[in-house]
Amino acid sequence: MRVTFLGTSGAVPTTVRNPSGLLVEREGDRLLFDCGEGTQRQMMRYGTGFDVEHVFLTHTHGDHIFGLPGLTQTWDFQDRDTPLAVHAPAGTRDRIETLLSATGESPSYPVRVTQVSAGDVVLDREAYEVRAVGVNHRTNAVGYALVEDDRKGEFDREKAEGELGIPPGPKYSTLHAGEPVEHDGRTIQPEEVVGEPRSGRRLVYTGDTRPTDGVVEAAEGADLLVHDGTFGEDHRERALETAHSTAREAAQVASDAGAKRLALTHLSTRYTGQAAELESQAAERFDGTVFVPDDGTQVTVPYPDSDREFQVDQLG
Incomplete structure (x- = not known):
């Protein structure tokens, strides 16, 4: 499983951080989570591939969806005929459909917009599923958990x-x-001759949120939790006012969930060049691996029983 961070900035892009976007590749499936402005260029820059059939939106704030019209239009220029499914929180279908036809024309290929609520199984594959997770933001919002099925035990x-x-x-x-x-x-x-079933992997992506019990539950034992870490402790009150999390609060969620690794994203522009300080604050509450990815950071998540290491590469 490879996870590429396409955009790690908060509401406002910077010269080095794009708005929100995360590309997950699993056994050939490519899943796009959020699609901030410029996401398609980030996909080109970091070579993730464009054959995405499912886009999962956490909410309809601009920094999470403004890349969608450009990406869908590019697919049109490429003569795409594969259907596209866009998943978004309940009550937002009209807004997404309006966005997709912002130029006055709709994509020539089939596009289906589905509305999801916390607890829904959004995508059900043979070996994994994607579930909607309850979060707490200023609008209708969800997170997502990619949960793999248990694998067969080893054959002796x-x-x-x-x-x-x-x-x-x-x-x-x-x-x-x-x-x-x-x-x-x-x-x-x-x-x-066959051992006990072996656990699959679990990835949780929160989008924008305050710390919630829903995320703690969804991220139980997670191999990677990608959590809103917009602010440091110096702006804890601002995090509360805007329904975001501090790095330390995100770390407490990861600790309570027993997650193995925590990635802090959606960084406020206040913390340009201060990723190490946010990591340090998070490490005070979380004993696992914690890091602040840059745009183009790609991680390879091994199976829990694998001898392979959790690998972090910087693309581009």
Whole structure:
């Protein structure tokens, strides 16, 4: 699973940070979360690919959606014919549809705008799903959790072949699929050669929010929590007034959830060049990995039982 931070600024872009956008690639699926102004250029700059079929919007503030008309028009210029699904909070469909036809013309390819509420399964795939998460902002808003299914346990080939005498072949696949097989006059049960199910990965993206129990619950044991970290402690009251979070508050959410890693995004322009200070404040409350990504930061999230490291690269 690769996560590319396309935009990490707060409401106002800077010369180095674009408005909100996050591209998640999982086994060939590309999912776009929020689409701030200039998102399509960021996708080009960082080489994420354009074959996105689902866009997940956390809310309809401009810094999270103004990139959508340009991106959908570019797809039109590219003769796209693949359907596009845009998911947005309940009560916002009319606004999104108006935005998509801002030039007076609608995309020539099918576009479906769905409205979602906290708790909804927004996308249901064979090996994972994307759920809407309850957040607390100044308007109708949701976060999203990408939750993978448990994977099959490891197959003990050494025991199957050496101890039980089962030669490599179709019986291995049958056992790994959870079904018994007959061999040498006895029934071999799957649990004899297949280990316990292995956990999948969990990624949570909050969009703009105050700390909420809904995010804590959704991010339980998360491999990566991407949380609003707009302000430092020096502007804690401003965070409360504008329904955002401080870096330390986001860290408390990550700690309460038992998340493994925390990425702080949506940084106010006040903190240009001060990412290290926000990281330091968050580290006071969270023992896991905490970082402030730049635009173009790409992380590779390993499976929980993998020997691979959590990898951070800077693109562009």
